[in-house]
Amino acid sequence: MTTVLNGTGRLNTPRLGVVDRTRVKNHGGLIETIADIKPSSSSDDLQTFFYTQTLDHFNYRPESYTTFQQRYVINCKYWGGANSSAPIFVYLGEESNLDFDLGGVGFFNDNAARFKALIVYIEHRYYGQSVPYGSRKEAFQNASTLGYFSSSQALADYAEVIIDLKKNLSAEASPVIVVGGSYGGMLASWFRLKYPHVAFGALASSAPILYFDHITPEDGYYSIVTKDFRDYLDSTYSSAAQYNSPPNYPVSMICKAMDETPKETDILSRAFAGLVGYRGNSSCYDTNIYNYPSETLVGWSWQTCSEMVMPIGHGSNNTMFQAAPFNLSGFIKSCKRKYGVSPRPHWITTQFGGYDIKRILKRFGSNIIFSNGLKDPYSSGGVLESLSPSLIAIHTKNGMSYIYSTFLLVKS
Known part of the structure; x- marks a missing residue:
């Protein structure tokens, strides 16, 4: 999401989904987006169904029994069947339309055939085609209709x-493995903790379950962003020096581009000019491509203003960014202006735990794999060390994030 600075600190939380989605068309001010990754599963393998879902699982008011249609998609191509108790892999949808993920989950593509597994994708409420109240306009009308939009309700779904x-x-005898990435990875780990009778195990990729209540330093996210860019510049300059040969002489290209900038140009802009000189120029860089309104950004805005309060900020010394510490009071005021409700910054750790995570997981958790790529900024809030023989952490030093790449490591 956009960074909002008003002189008092950082107010917004970067969205968790890490698949690059590119803007394609505008429908009345709402931008549709698509995944940059092409699904490997044929559409012929996928069957779409709708489950009549309860709006409110936790209360007994008349409106609690309102229902909506929740979409889920099944791929039976590899399933060995119920008679053989073949497993069921269930993808827990995150903060986006389910279409982005169908067929693109690396773990499924690599392992479904091997384990003769049924693949199931379930869409998160309030996203895609799983919207209560009949339309997105009605569902997002106010805090009263959005009040059923929470992680706990989604897990019950x-x-x-x-x-x-x-x-x-x-x-009934088929074991279920739930799978998710980023916010969906959080949901996968929490689902295993809350519904161990439903899921035999969980695969949680890029799941920053420790980025609440200041368990993780607030500058962890932007420290990794800074390191990623520093490493990229370092590799670019090293590559240029190593392959500084005709006809291009990349070192000369970089230096020439830097030298041609105006005298008053700051160091960061000079470095960028050198990079453009080496990698190639473009007539236009759309710096607002991720700030257009989309169903993901609109939905994530509510989620962060209600329960997903992740104190992410950056100081002045350890990142490349202008100092903007997380400002809880400003964040609360912003959410109250937007929705008329105050966030609950401590609810996630109350509901799912967080402090002394090793003790909590050892007592109550098992059969969870946490996978992270250390170049993913959200890995700073992830579980990076194995806690027991059945609570396993897998990470790659130069890896990215999410199930499209990191989950492929599970095989090895």
């Missing part, structure tokens, strides 16, 4: 769909 699906398939 997933439990209902999985239990109903297993019953319909007579697959």
Whole structure:
């Protein structure tokens, strides 16, 4: 999301989904986006269904029994069937339309055939085609209609769909492995903790479950961003020096581009000019491409203003960014102006735990794999060390994030 600075600090939280989605068209001011990754599964393998979902799982008011249609998609191509108790891999949708993820999950593509697994994708409520109240306009009308838009409600949704699906398939004996990335990775780990009778195990990729209540230093995210860019510049200059040969002489190209900048140009701009001189120029750089309104940004805005309060900021000494510490009071005021409600910054750790995570997971958790790529800024809030033989952490030093890449490591 956009960074909002008003002289008092950082107020917004970067969205968790890490797949690059590129703007394609505008519908009445709302931008549709698509994943940059091409699904490997044929559309012929995918079957779409809708489950009549309960709006409110935790109360008994008349409106709690309102229902909506929640989308889920099944790929039966590799499934060994209920009679053989073949496993079920369930993808827990995150803060986006489910279409972005169908067929693109590396873990599924690599392992479904091997384990003869059924693949199931479940869309997160309030995203894609799984919107209560009949339309997005009605669902996002105010805090009253958005009040059912929470991680706990989403987890209960997933439990209902999985239990109903297993019953319909007579697959009660088939073990379920839930899978998710970023926010979906959080949901996968939390689902295993909250619904161990439904999921036998979880694969949580790029899941910053420790980025709440200042468990992780608030500058962790932007420290990694800074390091990533520093490493990229370093590799660019090293490559230029190593391959400084005709006809281009890249070192000369970099130096020439830097020297041709105006005298008053700052160091960062000179470095950028050198990079452009080496890598190539473009007539226009759209710096606002990720700031256009989309269903993901609109939905994530509510989630961060209600319960997903992640104190992310940056100081003046350890990142390349202008000092902007996380400002909780300013954040609360901003959310109250936007939605008329105050965030609950401590709810996630109350509901799912966080402090002394090793003790909590050892007591209550098992069969969870946490995978991270250390170049992903959100890895700063992830579980990076194995905690027990069944609580395993996998990470790559130069890896990215998310299930499209990191999950491929699970095989090895």
